[in-house]
Amino acid sequence: MGNVQRKRIAAQTGNEAMAYAMKQINPDVVAAYPITPATEIMERIAHRFRELPGRVFIQMEDEIGSICCMNGATAAGLKAMTATSGPGFSLMQEGIGYSVMAELPCIIVNVMRGGPATGTPTRTSQADVMQARYGTHGDHPIVAVCPWSVRECFDLTVTAVNISERLRLPVIILMDEIVGHMREVVELPEKVNVWHPDKPKPPRENYYHYDDQNNYDACIASFGEGYRIHLTGLTHRKDGFPTDEPEIIKWNLDRLRRKIEDNRSWLWDMDYLDLGSETVIVSYGTAGRSAMAAKAQFEAQTGRRVGIVRLRMVWPFPVQRLMALLRSARRVIVPEMNQGQLYREVERTVSLNVSVVSVQRYDGEMLTPEEIIDAL
Amino acid sequence: MRELKNDPFLDFFRVDERFPHILCPGCGIGTTMATMVRVFLDLGIKQDELCVVSGIGCSSRVTGYLDCDTFHTLHGRALPAATGIKLARPDMKVVVIGGDGDIMAIGGNHFIHSARRNLDLTVIVVNNFTYGMTGGQYSPTTPTQERAATAPFGNVERSFNVCFIARAAGAMFVARSTTFHVAHLKKMIQLALQKNGFSVVEVISQCPTFYGRYQGLGDAVKMLEWLKTRSVDVEKVANPWSVKDRFVIGVLHDQEEVPPYSQLYQELRNRAKEK
Numbered sequence: 001m002g003n004v005q006r007k008r009i010a011a012q013t014g015n016e017a018m019a020y021a022m023k024q025i026n027p028d029v030v031a032a033y034p035i036t037p038a039t040e041i042m043e044r045i046a047h048r049f050r051e052l053p054g055r056v057f058i059q060m061e062d063e064i065g066s067i068c069c070m071n072g073a074t075a076a077g078l079k080a081m082t083a084t085s086g087p088g089f090s091l092m093q094e095g096i097g098y099s100v101m102a103e104l105p106c107i108i109v110n111v112m113r114g115g116p117a118t119g120t121p122t123r124t125s126q127a128d129v130m131q132a133r134y135g136t137h138g139d140h141p142i143v144a145v146c147p148w149s150v151r152e153c154f155d156l157t158v159t160a161v162n163i164s165e166r167l168r169l170p171v172i173i174l175m176d177e178i179v180g181h182m183r184e185v186v187e188l189p190e191k192v193n194v195w196h197p198d199k200p201k202p203p204r205e206n207y208y209h210y211d212d213q214n215n216y217d218a219c220i221a222s223f224g225e226g227y228r229i230h231l232t233g234l235t236h237r238k239d240g241f242p243t244d245e246p247e248i249i250k251w252n253l254d255r256l257r258r259k260i261e262d263n264r265s266w267l268w269d270m271d272y273l274d275l276g277s278e279t280v281i282v283s284y285g286t287a288g289r290s291a292m293a294a295k296a297q298f299e300a301q302t303g304r305r306v307g308i309v310r311l312r313m314v315w316p317f318p319v320q321r322l323m324a325l326l327r328s329a330r331r332v333i334v335p336e337m338n339q340g341q342l343y344r345e346v347e348r349t350v351s352l353n354v355s356v357v358s359v360q361r362y363d364g365e366m367l368t369p370e371e372i373i374d375a376l
Numbered sequence: 377m378r379e380l381k382n383d384p385f386l387d388f389f390r391v392d393e394r395f396p397h398i399l400c401p402g403c404g405i406g407t408t409m410a411t412m413v414r415v416f417l418d419l420g421i422k423q424d425e426l427c428v429v430s431g432i433g434c435s436s437r438v439t440g441y442l443d444c445d446t447f448h449t450l451h452g453r454a455l456p457a458a459t460g461i462k463l464a465r466p467d468m469k470v471v472v473i474g475g476d477g478d479i480m481a482i483g484g485n486h487f488i489h490s491a492r493r494n495l496d497l498t499v500i501v502v503n504n505f506t507y508g509m510t511g512g513q514y515s516p517t518t519p520t521q522e523r524a525a526t527a528p529f530g531n532v533e534r535s536f537n538v539c540f541i542a543r544a545a546g547a548m549f550v551a552r553s554t555t556f557h558v559a560h561l562k563k564m565i566q567l568a569l570q571k572n573g574f575s576v577v578e579v580i581s582q583c584p585t586f587y588g589r590y591q592g593l594g595d596a597v598k599m600l601e602w603l604k605t606r607s608v609d610v611e612k613v614a615n616p617w618s619v620k621d622r623f624v625i626g627v628l629h630d631q632e633e634v635p636p637y638s639q640l641y642q643e644l645r646n647r648a649k650e651k
């Protein structure tokens with residue numbers, strides 16, 4: 001995904017690279033509400049959108065407005081994105097559930113800042129990993145990606161859009177304050193390939209918005225195309241109308257789950273290194289930078305190899321793949337800038353004779369390599 | 377059933393799949409929905425060029441019965457969702473319908489900001505002075521002292537005047553009517569739909585199941601009589617905003633049109649490009 005055409009070299013921050021990716025992807029609507037540390041993304045987009053015909057940036061009255069506006073724009077056939085941080089992400093949860101239920105793709109960037117409540121706006125954190133997964137009520141699938149570098153802020157934004165469009169699901173980009181504000185010299189593609197859903201072929205009488213064939217990689221009608229579709233957040237039949245019949249409730253939820261299950265073969269994204277080692281560090285986002293530094297220092301000091309797995313896609317959690325990759329590991333270290341949110345996922349993935357150690361930091365500072373080395 | 381489909385009025389509804397509807401017998405929402413559809417027909421608004429958007433509530437269920445693009449969103453969120461549609465398709469006719477709880481309580485913030493932005497759409501607020509769908513709790517329009525499921529000893533809060541808020545927030549057109557005055561209601565909805573900009577029609581409607589019962593107003597027929605005798609035409613009052621204990625019906629605000637949001641946004645982009 002995201003075929004590279006030409007490149008552009010510049011010193012950029014993660015937030016800037018993300019705004020640049022959004023410009024390449026050319027979403028039609030960005031609806032957002034200012035919040036530190038995500039504000040620069042919306043400011044950049046507001047500035048860049050003036051060059052793009054048909055594009056709209058709107059500053060909504062709150063984040064509930066942002067997500068609902070995006071749902072409306074998507075229902076009318078556009079691509080929509082927003083950027084926010086913890087408190088705004090919390091406000092969006094009901095609307096994210098609506099995106100899932102009505103199958104309206106959109107991209108939500110959450111530059112994590114810690115909490116609960118207002119938390120520490122100017123500090124870094126990875127504390128919203130579980131909120132991204134389970135923040136909205138009900139059983140539902142979700143996809144979340146987590147960049148560790150400026151270049152990945154760009155790449156994963158493109159990945160997120162393509163997954164979102166293909167699965168017809170909201171996709172969450174979990175950044176943290178460090179990756180958002182970090183400046184790196186990067187090469188960024190000037191053109192990317194973005195997946196667009198096809199238009200339906202059958203006439204209105206035979207078109208079912210939620211047909212079983214129309215779950216992912218779908219041919220989808222939008223408002224204003226003469227299909228007279230009905231979208232609702234209620235449990236619905238394949239024609240989109242509400243029902244409370246038990247079989248159809250189950251069908252509806254199975255359908256949502258299958259978006260992930262049927263696509264597991266390509267729905268994963270991770271880096272790994274030196275996996276034959278007895279000890280492996282499993283990390284994501286900027287904690288992965290600390291992990292790489294820890295590996296280098298530890299190996300130089302002791303001569304013993306340390307394996308690395310870095311998840312670029314944290315949800316769906318890559319259970320099968322991780323199980324296979326960690327087969328020969330005896331110790332797994334999970335460093336995170338929270339109180340061990342993904343540690344439990346890793347623990348229940350590996351076999352019982354592997355010891356899993358959680359390395360936590362949640363004081364608003366970045367994990368140091370030494371803190372990880374202490375656990376090695 | 378099929379031969380009925382030659383009737384353009386019935387053709388506007390999903391007669392085959394979706395009826396009978398879930399509304400209580402005698403509810404005013406059906407009257408509002410039918411009147412709205414008659415206006416669509418009179419104005420020649422095509423089913424394929426129209427999107428009706430609603431939140432959650434009895435009034436919001438209307439979207440499930442109309443044969444056009446319909447968007448049944450979250451409780452209170454019809455207006456931001458409609459904003460998204462308007463950004464995507466400024467050419468589409470967008471109508472929002474919802475209850476007093478949906479639009480004035482949980483959606484109150486979106487209502488005032490949509491009016492402020494002057495989105496080019498019409499909002500129909502079905503005001504039955506209560507939360508019908510959840511069983512008759514008090515709403516932001518329930519008058520002080522009246523009883524409700526959550527105000528068994530009388531409502532201590534003051535109530536909103538929907539039209540007053542709409543005007544203050546910047547709506548281009550504001551009117552009120554009732555489900556008794558059907559011809560009048562039709563006229564008001566028609567004027568609102570013809571306005572270029574944010575227009576609001578407050579429809580005072582009967583909920584015999586809850587509001588009528590809590591206030592001892594009797595059945596639907598008695599409530600319609602109550603709507604008739606309680607209403608006064610705007611032409612007959614000196615200041616429509618100071619009238620208490622009466623529903624002042626008619627056009628309460630109709631200002632000279634200013635360009636709506638989508639037009640201004642396009643103009644702004646053209647200016648920015650030149651720089």
Ligand SMILES: Cc1ncc(C[n+]2csc(CCOP(=O)(O)OP(=O)(O)O)c2C)c(N)n1
Nearest residue numbers: 432433434435451475476477478507508509
């Ligand atoms: C976030 C949220 N809170 C509460 C509800 C429950 N709820 C459903 S409808 C409704 C009130 C409906 O009242 P109103 O909008 O006045 O419409 P009516 O039913 O009277 O037509 C409420 C509170 C909900 N669906 N969502």
Ligand code: SF4
Nearest residue numbers: 399400403434508583
């Ligand atoms: S509860 Fe009230 S508002 Fe709801 S359908 Fe019944 S009468 Fe109408």
